[in-house]
Every structure is written in C-alpha cells, then in structure tokens.
Amino acid sequence: MNAGSTGGRESGWRRRLVLLAALLAVLLLVAAGLYQLMNARTFQLAGQLTHRVATTEKVVALTFDDGPDEHTGQIIDVLAEQRVRATFFVIGSQVEARPQDAKALVAAGHQLANHTYSHQRMVFVSPPPWRRRSKGPTRPSAWRVSAARSRSVRRRARSC
Known part of the structure; x- marks a missing residue:
C-alpha cells in the first residue's frame, strides 16, 4: 500500500x-x-502616432530631440550651410534655461515641437493625463519663442 x-x-x-x-x-x-x-517605435496605445507620411516625393524628415543645448548653435550653422530645415523636439525645461537658442532655431526657419517638460518616461500613460503634463510649462516655454504652434509631441523613447 x-x-x-x-x-x-x-x-x-x-x-x-x-x-x-x-x-x-x-x-x-x-x-x-x-x-x-x-518600446515599439510604430505603435502607441494612447494618442496618435505618425511614423509615415504618404507622398510620391523622395523626402527625409530630419528631427532632433532633447534640446536646446550647448550644441544648438553649431547645428543651426551646419543646417544653414546645407540649406536644410529640421524639426526640433524640445524639452520645456531646456527652453526655459536656453531661450536664446530656441529663438535662434525659430529665426533660422526650423520647427519646434514638444518633447515634454522634463523628459519623463510616459509609457502606458492615457491621453488626458499625458495632455495635461504636456500642456504644463513646455508649451508656454516653446511657444513664447515661436509664433507658430506645433501639434507634434514626441514621447520619450526607450534609449533616452
């Protein structure tokens, strides 16, 4: 047994x-x-994500993240030499710290777009709180130096 x-x-x-x-x-x-x-670059649970634009032209969208910083002047000079325009996804706290650089970007014909105020990771954040965070100090900082208002917001990527 x-x-x-x-x-x-x-x-x-x-x-x-x-x-x-x-x-x-x-x-x-x-x-x-x-x-x-x-960490997907072409999928987002909340909000809209533009990862491709339908066009028959051969074009490249040049973007810069996390500025403005001490290299902004050099970047503006190189882009001017090459007659290239770019979109700069700026961080609100950086715009407040370096408003002259943000103004120089706009004066050179570049577009400013929102990359949050503090570069906080926003994974799985639903649209209403995300928009409230983005409407914080970033928008007044970036838009004070630019007459144009961008609707573009770039969330923080995993490698940042």
Missing part, C-alpha cells in the same frame, strides 16, 4: 511542477511581449 501511495504523491508533485513551469513560461512570454510593445 505504501508503494502505491508514494507513486501517487510523486505524480501529483510532477504535475504541479509542470504546471508551474508552464505558468512561468507564459508569464515570461507576456512580459517579453509587453516590453516589446512598450
């Missing part, structure tokens, strides 16, 4: 271990999938 009941216990433990291993594998796959989704 003991031999039969021991075999039943071992079989129950084996089943539990297999079930636990399967559950762990599913959880790891879900976590990996969520990580990929969170």
